[in-house]
Amino acid sequence: MWLTSSSIGRKVIMAVTGAALILFLTFHVLMNSVAILWPAAYNSVCAFLGANWYALIACAGLAVLFIAHILYAFVLTMQNRKARGNDSYAVTATPKSVEWSSKNMLVLGIVVVAFLAVHFIQFWYKMQFQEIIGNHYYETAQGVLVPATAGSAFLHIAFESIWTPVVYIIGFAALWLHMNHGFWSMFQSAGWNNTIWLPRLKKIACGWTSVVVGLFVIQAVWFTYEAKTGSYLNDPKLNEQITNIYIENLQKEGQEIQKIKDPVQREAAIAKLQVEERKVLRSIKAIAPVKFAEMGIPEEYLQEPVVEEAPAAPVAPEQPDTTVVNQEPANN
Numbered sequence: 001m002w003l004t005s006s007s008i009g010r011k012v013i014m015a016v017t018g019a020a021l022i023l024f025l026t027f028h029v030l031m032n033s034v035a036i037l038w039p040a041a042y043n044s045v046c047a048f049l050g051a052n053w054y055a056l057i058a059c060a061g062l063a064v065l066f067i068a069h070i071l072y073a074f075v076l077t078m079q080n081r082k083a084r085g086n087d088s089y090a091v092t093a094t095p096k097s098v099e100w101s102s103k104n105m106l107v108l109g110i111v112v113v114a115f116l117a118v119h120f121i122q123f124w125y126k127m128q129f130q131e132i133i134g135n136h137y138y139e140t141a142q143g144v145l146v147p148a149t150a151g152s153a154f155l156h157i158a159f160e161s162i163w164t165p166v167v168y169i170i171g172f173a174a175l176w177l178h179m180n181h182g183f184w185s186m187f188q189s190a191g192w193n194n195t196i197w198l199p200r201l202k203k204i205a206c207g208w209t210s211v212v213v214g215l216f217v218i219q220a221v222w223f224t225y226e227a228k229t230g231s232y233l234n235d236p237k238l239n240e241q242i243t244n245i246y247i248e249n250l251q252k253e254g255q256e257i258q259k260i261k262d263p264v265q266r267e268a269a270i271a272k273l274q275v276e277e278r279k280v281l282r283s284i285k286a287i288a289p290v291k292f293a294e295m296g297i298p299e300e301y302l303q304e305p306v307v308e309e310a311p312a313a314p315v316a317p318e319q320p321d322t323t324v325v326n327q328e329p330a331n332n
């Protein structure tokens, strides 16, 4: 097939997948802006884009685009190296900066993928993945249950660590260089080699990339500031919204218990829910403290319920160990 077997075909695949990824990033940066302007609306969007079929199909499509883009990047780089042979660092007429990112597209791409790995562990794994596997919450190492749709809480958790903005800004720098070069070379691959249009496209590419990546940088700094000042934790509107998510989840689980016919199983499920209820209250205290204070719940109620021990079975009086005592001295 021409698309996969010819060099131009492969470049077209790179260009089309690259263009789709640029559109995704443009959507992503706009969505992050909602978290800055209206954090409660951001959480509602996260809930909407959770684990429904449309979101899952879009996510799978995105994953295919990413994988195709990465695989073809390797194939094209290997091909170029082979074609250039020892002359791979020959001086060309292109400006130094363009030349640098052009030669280092693969390395830049690897830095972006490394950033993405960290990013997925911090967000996607704790949010959409938890919903996919049927969990309402992600449980932190401290035992706090964070609703999988509470994007603002995950932003707080991620950007609380000073390493997050550091790693992100390194990732964004690589992304800027990678996108900047990839964007206009995508037009070049598609045959727009026009001497008037190519310089214009370079400017458009640089402008678009700079706005998208620049916004990501501002957002990373903003979220770090929000996390350090604890404003997502102390926002009464967010507190109310997150507490409602917990209450709805507990109610849903309570309704499921009503459906259990077997009394023994029902008792066990009720006991489990009581334990979860306390965990939920401790979690509200941790991530919605303003609401928790209003609820006026006594501190003792947050402790694990004391499991009543079953009355101990009567113990038979201990028999003296006669094995040695009763032994007759050996007759020599």
Ligand code: HEM
Pocket: 025, 028, 032, 046, 049, 050, 059, 062, 112, 116, 119, 123, 124, 127, 128, 151, 154, 168, 175, 216, 217, 219, 220, 223
């Ligand atoms: C300040 C910067 C960023 C923040 C705060 C941020 C935040 C998030 C959040 C909260 C999610 C989870 C959404 C959900 O599962 O409902 C997410 C997903 C994702 N992010 Fe980012 N992101 C940032 C930058 C980036 C960049 C630069 C890239 C790509 C190079 C990227 C790629 C992705 C991808 C591929 C997903 C998974 C797809 C999805 O669930 O929509 N993000 N991001």
